[in-house]
Amino acid sequence: MTLSPAWLDELRARTTLSAVIGPSVKLIKAGREFKACCPFHNEKTPSFTINDEKGFYHCFGCGAHGDAIRFLTDQRGLPFMDAVKELAGKAGMEVPAPDPRERERQERSAGLHDVMEAAARWFTEQLDGVDGAAARDYLKQRGITDATKRKFGFGFAPDSRGKLKTALKSFGEDRLVEAGLLIAAEGKQPYDRFRGRLTYPIRDARGRCIAFSARILGPGEPKYLNSPDTPLFDKGRTLFNLDQAGPASRQAKRIVIVEGQMDAIALDQAGIGEVVAPLGTALTDAQLERLWRLDAQPICCFDGDSAGQKAAVRAATRALPHLGPERTLRFVALPAGQDPDDLVRSGGKEAIDALLAAPEPLVERLWRHEVDAAPLDTPEARAGLKQRLMEHAGAIGDPNVRQLYRDEWLRKFDALVRPQRQGQGPQQGQARSLYPRREWKHRSQDIRGMSEYGARGGRFAAPNPPALESTRSVHKTGIEPAIARALLSGFILYPEALHDHVEELAHLNLVDRGSASLRDQLVQIAMSGQHLDRDGIKTILGSQAAGIGVRRGAMRFSFTQAGSNPEVARSDLGSALEAIIALSEIEVALSEATTRLKQEISEVGYAEQQRLMSARKSYNDRLALLASSE
Template structure:
């Protein structure tokens, strides 16, 4: 069985060779590369070099060299296929094995050729934008007003896209070339060429480069007050904003000199910081920091400093960055969180206080360990047993995400001291919590019965058969069935196999994912509270909902087929594919039946969200109750939360889910 070449290339691009080799060889940073004693021949002085930028190793003593797959083959004595499977398993990827026909090999070669052609098209557009910048006094004045010198503008390839609707028609002889649309430079309508026009108009342009220096997309900023203020290239075969970092190519040498990467919020932050003495800055591309971003940064440096505004939005963004960073927080890496004063961004802070003051501010940033504790203890009154129990609940998923090592042991001890438990007791508690009686961290408890809106009844695993929840007691209505037969293929539940061959019921978060990916139009119908509820879920569910929100915002409503393509290579792809694999997403042919199905799934979605909201309110109640006595308003807040929970449970009973 042959493994597609395109998959092998994707796997090598995703792999972190420093991390893989570092498991077997003690490596130390030496300039741009890492050095160690060669594992393939005996030596006393290091001659084994590992390059994070080239994703390649080479021994200057014995000549051994190769990529991550080659290292596993040589060091582990694996065959090629075994090494590919081993490496893919480390990154959660499924190896697609097939007998590659000549036609399939030709398609793979065509895809690689197309990617190279797209970067050529984007490079040509970038060159044109740079020339057009010199012809625009307004654009030049904007950059001068931000203190950007000609040298810095040249280093970042800054440009300008004029106001005209078809400026690129004067750059590319064939304006109807499909590559212009596929590269994201031109927007096309459904009625043909008459609807073709430039995506970027009257904007200063920031070319986005990959680590090889190839132009893969653009960011454009308006010169006036129009919306959106910033516009990014869409997702293309060469550009995925969840994986790329603006300024990383330009910052490579500075990362070695400064010893850390500074993560900011926007293009101008990166450019301005480079101008002001901090050329080691990068920025995410209008999206939350992802695991792919963190993985890529740690290829170039062992230290990351995230910079955020000090407001509530900045704290939320910092928490997402924390969750993305925790799995990579080994004992040899450092991550810090910098919160700027409300009135400043990095540019204004340096201009007012100076480079040395900002450098000192960075050095005093909050370490990951301290920020982790701050996030976990938020809303917890540690003077009460309830508050300490809530802290334990908050801390467990954060601590569990850390890789094994001294840091994880220290954090266990620190949390144990705050919670007032012995470290072994807390470890045992968390380990038992990680393996519940029935599957799914958020597996829904049984809804209320009869007229009693009181506490939910928990069902033992053996009562939960493959249809989802057990039948209601005699005289009661049917219970809600997440992942039940109605939502899967005929005779299947669509949930993964469970103990003794049973099929596990899906968690509420799983059901919400499946319903919203099957009915993307429902996303816009949700309330702001429901959006926040879903996007704040722990990874990977919260990340997937955050991605869905960005897709709807940027591309409008799309069917599952289009969303599936957009998820290619995304860290949440596996979750979405698993949950949708058995979902009957096609509408019935009969229009009336299709409306009925959609209405049923809409009701099902809102029931699931009501259960999730009730759980969130319950957690808020617990935290609020711990404040009664010290806060005179706490009791009123507790009563208000209880009223909301009662209303939710009554609504669930009326909807027939009890």
């Protein structure tokens, strides 16, 4: 079914947004709008605004934003079409009928749903009958309770080539073959696909049976047999237990991915219902998209053996092209040789909850994998590590996330392969810049366009260490004096950097007259062609140079300390200057965007504000990584 933009616009126009939100949220009239405490995060002071004229809601606290359809899908968890149908019914609108081919497909699918439900009932009857004794014993050995058996629809397929075909003969052999229940071999009569196996249904997001998974009870291969792809079932787009895990995830505020269906069932029985599993294959792009609709940071909980860890890395690399602001994967490492079912048996729900409470970020999981892949005892091996990390970073589609991954891995690589600078601890050593000057020149071109076009990307997760409060003082009124003094101190201590940065330095907006005067002298010296060294600069500047030192408690950098490694200090100085220039421009654009958004809530304005906020966060974090507070 295709819903045209015009039809959806008409639906929104006929829908009063406050009437949709009002039953679940207490609304307060505020002029031509309504205000409320946000239903998407806990707050005491209302920051959630509903504008019926515009048809949008917006939370100035958590950033939630959308229309009536979005509210029903995000707050109530309805599938998109169910939300559309509910709103259309209240608005007195008919949902457009599908075209003839789509109608035929839906009618055929509806018939196959009847076939699959009939098969599920028949398998359940066999499990409870005489032939199902071995299957019942297996479930008992696995610790599956009767309640779980009913919840997941366990059944049994007798070891016969024709019992199911006979039981469902009223549907016709062609329909049974199309549903994947019979195998049609050339020159032979169709026969039952599932034989001598424990069965359980695979359901779609609406809870309808679309396929089966069947486990062999004795020796033999394959251990698990799934239905083939059918008009109802696409293995690469389906996740086991999605129908039950979706609602559970909204309560738990997380979604967990395990390798096998029985692991998902075991965790559900233990009280962790927000669990899904792929169907015998690695996670696909379509499955990841479904997961991200439920939670922006799904947790991969794969087996502790080598196969499980390889599956975790495959999932991580599969996700890279699709990462975005706050859209990622997280990972937990199970004890060696154990799967989630084993851990539940030995430690109960508490053991799983303890792991899930502290998942490993994707950036850390791939770093750990590549570092452990081979010894790093030669320059060639270390170069190989760096190359693999940069290839992973290059696969990320979002430019801001890509750069942050690159920055993080370069920082870690630098700390791993280079000795600590004398007199500095690990944190200070890690804070030094890893960006060659030529890379910053390319990035500065993007920075200068942010105030006109808006920064790219979305929200960013804070790195370690977090951004310092003093970095937030860069704004449209000019560079804060303490930061200006740090930069000027750096150019006095490492004057060789002046030639590379004289143009940027000349255009800095310095509000302190003394700093501005000193800056002008430095620029004049650099432009004069004189030889630049530390002693010569101090001689020319005289008392002004002596008074520019960084005060106690201010942000300190490698370039504000005379004993730092000169190469590192000059690199850090260029990086800090570029970040400060970027922050200056971003602050101006952000202030203007926020003012426009307060005057008129719009999707375009909201998106611009979020992009600029994420860009500011990114550059604040970069500046903080270069600094340490005395």
